[in-house]
Amino acid sequence: FDLFFVSSNNHKYQEAKKILDSFGINLGFLKSDLEEIQSNSLHDIAIVKARDAFSKFKKPIIIEDDGLFVDSLDGFPGPYSSYVFKTIGNKGIINLIKNNRKAKFLSIVTYCDKTLLESFDGKQNGTISKTQRGKGWGYDPIFIPNNFKKTFAELNNKNELSHRYKALKKFSKWYLNK
Numbered sequence: 001f002d003l004f005f006v007s008s009n010n011h012k013y014q015e016a017k018k019i020l021d022s023f024g025i026n027l028g029f030l031k032s033d034l035e036e037i038q039s040n041s042l043h044d045i046a047i048v049k050a051r052d053a054f055s056k057f058k059k060p061i062i063i064e065d066d067g068l069f070v071d072s073l074d075g076f077p078g079p080y081s082s083y084v085f086k087t088i089g090n091k092g093i094i095n096l097i098k099n100n101r102k103a104k105f106l107s108i109v110t111y112c113d114k115t116l117l118e119s120f121d122g123k124q125n126g127t128i129s130k131t132q133r134g135k136g137w138g139y140d141p142i143f144i145p146n147n148f149k150k151t152f153a154e155l156n157n158k159n160e161l162s163h164r165y166k167a168l169k170k171f172s173k174w175y176l177n178k
Ligand code: ITT
Pocket: 006, 007, 008, 009, 012, 032, 033, 034, 064, 065, 066, 067, 068, 081, 082, 085, 137, 138, 139, 140, 152, 162, 164
């Protein structure tokens, strides 16, 4: 492989691999827990993760930092999405929401090699469902992307419209021309 995805999360890698395959980029996987600073900025978290990943493996890598931001919860869980999923989970999120169900997924993909450090972002707006629907990982069973009726977990084209897809599409354009 010329390029590796560094993450502790195999689901993220599987999706990233499919997406980058479609752009002609062959993506390897290096499973690793990365340094994750506490910050309100996904971008800042991603930069630290990318530098940590490159210093561990000394190969061209990408990492990804994501968050689910719920409007009526002032953007919670946002940068804390991983921790919140492991603690209160999808049921906890559903229970916190009253009327306004608007939310968005954000992805930052950061590339790092010996000389370059570049970030790309992707956003998908949507709403939080009233119950969990479909089999999927993370928040997929409660996130309904705008213009659809199904959750990410129920849809079969998530990888053609997700926050991850949008960030990786920008990355691919840059990577293939760099
Ligand atoms: P890393 O090792 O790559 O950091 P992680 O799972 O901790 O893996 P993040 O720090 O980016 O990844 O945490 C974002 C969390 O948001 C993730 O753990 C999921 O719970 C959730 N998430 C991100 N993208 C998602 C998606 O496409 N579908 C469902 N849940 C998602």
